[in-house]
Amino acid sequence: MKIFENGLSASLRSRLLAGAAAAATLLVFSAGTASAAANCIKGDRKAPYTVGWANIYSVPTWMKQTEGTIAAEVEELKKAGLVKDLMITDAQGNAQTQIQHIQSMIDANVDAIVVIAGSSNALDRVISDACDKGIAVVNFDSLVNTDKVTAKINTDSAEWGAGAAKWLADQLGGKGKIIVMNGPAGISVSDDRRKGAQPVLDANPGLEIITETNTEYNAAPAQEAMTSLLFANPEIDGVLSLGGAISAGSVMAFDRQGREQVPVTGENARQFLELWKEKGLKGWATMQPNWLGALSVYTAVQALEGKDVPAFVKVPLPVIDDSTIDSYLARAENFPADGYIYSDYDQALFDKLLAQK
Amino acid sequence: MSAVSSSGWLYGAIQRRRNRGLGGLYLVVAAFLILYAVLFPGILSVGGFSKFTQNWFPLALVTMAQALLMLNGGITLAIGPLVSLGAVIAATTMDGMFGVPGGILAVALTGLAIGTVIGAIVAHLRLPAIIVTLAGSFIITGVALILLPRPGGFIPDWLSNTLAGHTPVAFLLLVVVLLLWKAFLATPLGLGIYAAGDNPVGAFRSGVPVERAKIAAFALSGLLTALAGLFVAAQTGSGDPVIGAPFTLNSIAAAVLGGVGFLGGKGTMRGAICGSLLLSVMINVMFFLGFPPVAQYVAQGLIIVGAVAVPELLKSWRARR
Numbered sequence: 306m307k308i309f310e311n312g313l314s315a316s317l318r319s320r321l322l323a324g325a326a327a328a329a330t331l332l333v334f335s336a337g338t339a340s341a342a343a344n345c346i347k348g349d350r351k352a353p354y355t356v357g358w359a360n361i362y363s364v365p366t367w368m369k370q371t372e373g374t375i376a377a378e379v380e381e382l383k384k385a386g387l388v389k390d391l392m393i394t395d396a397q398g399n400a401q402t403q404i405q406h407i408q409s410m411i412d413a414n415v416d417a418i419v420v421i422a423g424s425s426n427a428l429d430r431v432i433s434d435a436c437d438k439g440i441a442v443v444n445f446d447s448l449v450n451t452d453k454v455t456a457k458i459n460t461d462s463a464e465w466g467a468g469a470a471k472w473l474a475d476q477l478g479g480k481g482k483i484i485v486m487n488g489p490a491g492i493s494v495s496d497d498r499r500k501g502a503q504p505v506l507d508a509n510p511g512l513e514i515i516t517e518t519n520t521e522y523n524a525a526p527a528q529e530a531m532t533s534l535l536f537a538n539p540e541i542d543g544v545l546s547l548g549g550a551i552s553a554g555s556v557m558a559f560d561r562q563g564r565e566q567v568p569v570t571g572e573n574a575r576q577f578l579e580l581w582k583e584k585g586l587k588g589w590a591t592m593q594p595n596w597l598g599a600l601s602v603y604t605a606v607q608a609l610e611g612k613d614v615p616a617f618v619k620v621p622l623p624v625i626d627d628s629t630i631d632s633y634l635a636r637a638e639n640f641p642a643d644g645y646i647y648s649d650y651d652q653a654l655f656d657k658l659l660a661q662k
Numbered sequence: 663m664s665a666v667s668s669s670g671w672l673y674g675a676i677q678r679r680r681n682r683g684l685g686g687l688y689l690v691v692a693a694f695l696i697l698y699a700v701l702f703p704g705i706l707s708v709g710g711f712s713k714f715t716q717n718w719f720p721l722a723l724v725t726m727a728q729a730l731l732m733l734n735g736g737i738t739l740a741i742g743p744l745v746s747l748g749a750v751i752a753a754t755t756m757d758g759m760f761g762v763p764g765g766i767l768a769v770a771l772t773g774l775a776i777g778t779v780i781g782a783i784v785a786h787l788r789l790p791a792i793i794v795t796l797a798g799s800f801i802i803t804g805v806a807l808i809l810l811p812r813p814g815g816f817i818p819d820w821l822s823n824t825l826a827g828h829t830p831v832a833f834l835l836l837v838v839v840l841l842l843w844k845a846f847l848a849t850p851l852g853l854g855i856y857a858a859g860d861n862p863v864g865a866f867r868s869g870v871p872v873e874r875a876k877i878a879a880f881a882l883s884g885l886l887t888a889l890a891g892l893f894v895a896a897q898t899g900s901g902d903p904v905i906g907a908p909f910t911l912n913s914i915a916a917a918v919l920g921g922v923g924f925l926g927g928k929g930t931m932r933g934a935i936c937g938s939l940l941l942s943v944m945i946n947v948m949f950f951l952g953f954p955p956v957a958q959y960v961a962q963g964l965i966i967v968g969a970v971a972v973p974e975l976l977k978s979w980r981a982r983r
Binding site: 408424450491 | 702704705710713714717720721807811812813814815822826894897898899900901902903904905907908909912942945946949950952954955956958959
């Protein structure tokens with residue numbers, strides 16, 4: 306809610322700053338149609354639009370799948386005559402390069418920029434520049450700090466961490482030795498999930514954290530980390546794994562060492578879900594849906610078409626447990642072996658998410 | 663190298679000889695700049711030029727920092743972490759009681775101090791620079807993460823707008839740094855850095871304080887790197903404890919592209935700067951040509967190999983004639 310309010314006030318501020326003439330037009334416009342234009346939108350851009358997709362790093366499977374949903378959405382919008390072109394950049398993990406790419410998109414005068422930020426702060430200035438030029442900027446997954454964007458779209462990372470910790474605490478009856486496996490250090494998402502878990506851990510003093518790890522969101526480094534932890538710790542009751550394919554790495558490490566599997570949290574990585582079923586794990590998983598990418602493109606185009614969109618679109622976290630895992634595994638064939646089995650989406654879902662206030 | 667006297671004729675001849683190997687690189691860079699200007703004429707406006715040079719500026723600085731060490735026969739793998747640390751220190755000290763000047767001083771002193779310590783370890787304990795700086799990079803990364811566990815901090819808007827606004831301040835700063843480098847090369851210590859890299863024993867016998875030159879090279883390199891971090895903080899308006907990581911490899915790539923050798927004494931600073939300019943302009947040109955990301959990876963590799971190969975081909979073609 307806080308972010309949403311900030312977004313509103315930022316949009317008000319920028320409108321006030323836009324000068325008396327523009328403000329007057331906007332007032333007339335909003336009075337006439339009863340739906341105010343979204344943040345950054347000046348109304349001078351006409352369909353079909355050019356969309357820029359400024360990715361931070363295209364190599365991880367999650368990113369490839371996300372790009373897949375974006376490309377599919379663009380195809381749909383092309384058929385509707387709303388989009389004419391999709392420009393894709395890959396900053397190869399370099400936030401500095403991403404700034405350069407977004408600057409080039411401004412220079413090329415694209416109509417919309419969809420972005421996953423390589424750093425929560427570094428893009429703030431270039432993104433406000435884009436917003437000032439009337440470009441619809443939609444930011445998802447890894448968010449920027451500035452509120453000068455059309456919309457931010459994400460799940461709640463704190464809720465992610467809290468949900469995982471709560472499930473694990475319930476499984477262990479609030480008592481036991483656990484290992485916390487985090488994503489990379491210094492990354493907001495991994496930090497936020499860990500922070501979200503903390504209040505739950507504080508409320509369960511019986512849970513003792515033996516140690517914590519930071520690895521990439523991949524199975525191999527996580528397996529390596531867990532393998533050495535298994536040698537050092539004869540007694541482990543649960544694993545609080547906070548994302549990616551880290552849980553799969555952990556489960557494989559337990560398996561290789563011949564250790565009995567313990568309750569483990571995780572994400573919708575196909576590898577993890579299959580191991581869960583195969584080993585009969587006690588598991589819990591949620592997801593960062595890949596279709597956030599498609600939703601972002603859709604949102605940008607809606608905003609350019611003059612529709613009001615919320616400054617912050619909070620996407621509820623779908624939960625996978627023993628009762629729903631089969632519905633995910635049934636669709637496993639459609640996803641890469643090292644990919645993520647995301648929940649279904651369609652335009653009706655997008656419209657519902659954009660309608661929430 | 664120590665044969666360079668004040669004689670203007672000899673100086674000119676040597677500069678010509680050192681430029682010859684770079685002719686091909688100059689051509690490639692010029693071609694890319696022209697292509698960029700054709701694809702995006704806005705680069706010729708003050709605003710466009712400013713934004714482009716701002717994105718290039720930190721890479722140019724760290725490339726100088728790297729080239730400085732490579733000319734001295736060293737190398738550093740701590741560039742990226744030190745950029746991050748510089749940014750983090752800038753973003754955490756500027757709201758302190760000494761304000762912006764205090765922040766700039768803190769960044770500069772940190773860079774100098776870290777460079778000096780690494781240089782002293784390398785020079786006096788005779789440990790390989792690559793190992794010492796690798797170890798240093800871990801320590802510096804850790805310190806940056808302790809100071810600022812996640813992106814944040816504070817940089818005053820006026821500083822961001824001055825250094826990275828719509829004016830070519832960054833480019834002018836680069837010109838100033840290059841002029842300072844030129845002046846520094848005219849001092850015995852500056853020349854000593856080159857000489858000690860080219861032939862340490864010979865330099866030592868000619869009276870060059872080889873160890874001191876090495877420590878000075880590391881200290882200056884640390885200073886330039888930390889200041890690049892300060893600029894990144896200003897450009898982005900905040901600090902980020904991991905933002906510098908890609909600079910390590912890019913600084914080495916740019917220096918090598920610019921004809922700086924790994925073994926010391928071979929290469930020029932202008933070549934290295936051209937190398938960094940090529941790496942930077944290449945990103946924009948590929949964007950405007952509409953290359954898909956996968957093709958960009960391939961094209962990037964081909965351009966780098968090409969930029970190194972073209973000068974060699976030109977040389978052999980000239981030799982055959």
